[in-house]
Amino acid sequence: MPHISLKNLSIAYGHHRVLQDVTVNIPDKQITVIIGPSGCGKTTLLKSLNRLLDLNEDVKVTGDVLIDGVNTYDGNADILALRKKMGFLSQRPYPLPMSIYENIAFGPKVHRMSKDRIVQQINDLEGRMVQVPSKKNGQMDILVESYLRLAGLWEEVKDRLHTPASRLSIGQQQRLALARALAVEPEAILADEPTSALDPLSAQLIEKQFKFLKKNYTIVVVTHILRQARRIADYVIFLYLGELVEHGPAEKVFDNPSDERTRAYVSGEIS
Amino acid sequence: MDLRKFKDTFSTLSIRLSLVFVNTLAFVIAIILYIKAKPILVKVSLSHLLFSTSWHPIRGDFGFFPFIIGTLGVTAIAMILAVPVCLLSAIYLSEYAHKRFRAFVRLVVDILAGIPSVIYGLCGVIAIVPLVRFLGQAIGSPTTGYSLLAGGIILAIMVAPVIISVALEVFRTIPQAARENSLALGITTWEMIKHVILRSSLHGIIAAIVLGFARAFGETIAVLMVVGNVAKIPDSFFAPAYPLPALIANNYGEMMSIPLYDSALMFSALLLMLVVGGFSLAAHIILLRIERRGYA
Ligand SMILES: Nc1ncnc2c1ncn2[C@@H]1O[C@H](COP(=O)(O)OP(=O)(O)OP(=O)(O)O)[C@@H](O)[C@H]1O
Ligand SMILES: [Mg+2]
Numbered sequence: 001m002p003h004i005s006l007k008n009l010s011i012a013y014g015h016h017r018v019l020q021d022v023t024v025n026i027p028d029k030q031i032t033v034i035i036g037p038s039g040c041g042k043t044t045l046l047k048s049l050n051r052l053l054d055l056n057e058d059v060k061v062t063g064d065v066l067i068d069g070v071n072t073y074d075g076n077a078d079i080l081a082l083r084k085k086m087g088f089l090s091q092r093p094y095p096l097p098m099s100i101y102e103n104i105a106f107g108p109k110v111h112r113m114s115k116d117r118i119v120q121q122i123n124d125l126e127g128r129m130v131q132v133p134s135k136k137n138g139q140m141d142i143l144v145e146s147y148l149r150l151a152g153l154w155e156e157v158k159d160r161l162h163t164p165a166s167r168l169s170i171g172q173q174q175r176l177a178l179a180r181a182l183a184v185e186p187e188a189i190l191a192d193e194p195t196s197a198l199d200p201l202s203a204q205l206i207e208k209q210f211k212f213l214k215k216n217y218t219i220v221v222v223t224h225i226l227r228q229a230r231r232i233a234d235y236v237i238f239l240y241l242g243e244l245v246e247h248g249p250a251e252k253v254f255d256n257p258s259d260e261r262t263r264a265y266v267s268g269e270i271s
Numbered sequence: 272m273d274l275r276k277f278k279d280t281f282s283t284l285s286i287r288l289s290l291v292f293v294n295t296l297a298f299v300i301a302i303i304l305y306i307k308a309k310p311i312l313v314k315v316s317l318s319h320l321l322f323s324t325s326w327h328p329i330r331g332d333f334g335f336f337p338f339i340i341g342t343l344g345v346t347a348i349a350m351i352l353a354v355p356v357c358l359l360s361a362i363y364l365s366e367y368a369h370k371r372f373r374a375f376v377r378l379v380v381d382i383l384a385g386i387p388s389v390i391y392g393l394c395g396v397i398a399i400v401p402l403v404r405f406l407g408q409a410i411g412s413p414t415t416g417y418s419l420l421a422g423g424i425i426l427a428i429m430v431a432p433v434i435i436s437v438a439l440e441v442f443r444t445i446p447q448a449a450r451e452n453s454l455a456l457g458i459t460t461w462e463m464i465k466h467v468i469l470r471s472s473l474h475g476i477i478a479a480i481v482l483g484f485a486r487a488f489g490e491t492i493a494v495l496m497v498v499g500n501v502a503k504i505p506d507s508f509f510a511p512a513y514p515l516p517a518l519i520a521n522n523y524g525e526m527m528s529i530p531l532y533d534s535a536l537m538f539s540a541l542l543l544m545l546v547v548g549g550f551s552l553a554a555h556i557i558l559l560r561i562e563r564r565g566y567a
Binding site: 050052055057080081082083084085086087088090094096097110111177180 | 448449451452457459470
């Protein structure tokens with residue numbers, strides 16, 4: 001059973017209905033890309049997966065968002081545990097008001113991750129990385145280094161770990177956000193147009209990182225850049241005016257769409 | 272046509288001129304006060320004026336220490352009472368309250384900030400003075416109620432709108448992305464407030480407190496009505512005090528036949544103005560920096 005699955009999900013802001021009756025399974029350990037014209041509800045759909053939608057007032061959700069079989073919109077669902085499972089990258093990165101090092105250590109610290117857990121995590125990570133971190137100080141140092149490496153940022157920041165994270169370039173900040181999200185051991189990564197504020201080179205780095213990470217994480221990316229979608233998508237969800245028009249493996253949706261609106265969108269006739 | 276350019280130049284110029292005018296005005300007032308205070312400053316040493324406790328104008332003895340203590344006392348009580356409550360209220364309004372409730376409270380706070388201080392003073396006489404009298408009797412220190420504590424309480428009520436509205440403004444300028452990015456890590460709202468919201472807004476909070484402080488420090492009428500006005504260092508919260516603004520308001524123009532009295536009052540006015548002006552300026556510089564730098 002896939003661990004993210006939506007059943008008859010409808011979402012409205014007040015009386016403004018944004019998503020209607022969306023049912024889809026998001027495949028595990030693949031990159032799923034959500035595409036569609038501006039305002040069609042991509043961000044809304046993404047934020048329903050970790051209940052960040054709750055920050056908006058007057059939002060009404062009906063239907064089910066099942067994460068590991070649990071309906072997250074059930075009254076007694078554990079929202080904090082859910083959010084911990086779903087790493088999140090926003091359109092514009094926001095470094096927490098602390099150092100680069102603390103940005104990564106923050107999550108594990110707040111969640112009071114035990115020493116053993118951290119060591120365990122480091123061991124798990126070593127299998128996932130190209131380069132093993134240099135063994136040196138405390139566990140937390142190794143953990144921070146591991147995640148910075150995993151997000152492809154280590155080499156650029158290793159000499160200034162204790163400077164404010166806000167001094168990084170936007171592209172670096174986005175990779176920092178990725179490392180920060182990974183450090184609380186999510187199972188999935190949700191990213192809302194993660195490269196739209198970035199220069200092409202930084203954008204490429206993020207894409208590369210996603211492709212690398214999909215071995216171990218389920219990744220859901222919202223994008224309005226069709227070329228990017230073609231480059232990274234394994235699975236595609238096409239939304240149009242709040243309706244789930246088509247979803248399926250990337251080749252199928254891009255090369256042989258079954259709906260006329262999908263065809264028009266992927267060929268660039270509507271945008 | 273160059274009409275648009277002309278309008279632009281004209282408006283820029285008039286804005287600059289008004290700014291210059293306002294700033295010059297403050298400067299001119301300070302100069303005038305200084306000139307008027309000069310006679311006492313040449314006669315009596317500054318340290319005597321500031322730290323002597325002996326206040327006998329007829330003998331030419333002007334020790335402002337009891338008044339300075341009175342001012343600092345009511346201000347300190349006001350800040351201790353107001354700051355925690357106001358910051359918590361602002362946090363609640365910014366991070367927990369529904370936006371309609373927030374808008375409503377903003378309106379109420381603005382109205383409260385606009386109420387003339389004499390009305391606060393009246394309410395103080397009607398409600399706070401008897402309350403303090405009752406409190407004093409209850410814990411065994413009989414008092415008329417006209418006291419340091421009453422002054423502090425009334426000031427706390429008066430600075431609350433300032434602190435709440437500035438702090439709320441500061442919290443609301445933190446981008447929503449800060450909340451989304453931190454909550455997405457699975458932390459609680461309180462953890463987010465503590466580690467992200469408060470940390471990002473430290474300077475702004477300081478500015479809010481300093482503005483409140485400046486308001487409390489210079490407030491005159493309301494305090495004068497409830498504080499008792501006795502020129503002695505108060506020996507308890509329930510004893511009367513005599514803050515500087517009250518001294519000036521009560522005496523200026525009345526006992527002008529006493530030599531140097533006029534000059535002494537001018538000196539205390541200058542002192543007040545420098546402290547309040549200095550603090551307000553500091554707060555505004557902090558707030559301006561925040562706006563420029565943003566929160567990233
Ligand atoms: N907080 C909100 N309150 C009311 N309406 C909202 C809110 N957020 C989004 N909407 C509306 O919901 C609809 C979908 O918004 P959403 O942000 O999900 O679109 P999107 O597909 O992500 O668009 P874009 O590509 O421009 O980011 C839009 O019509 C938008 O105006
Ligand atoms: Mg969007």
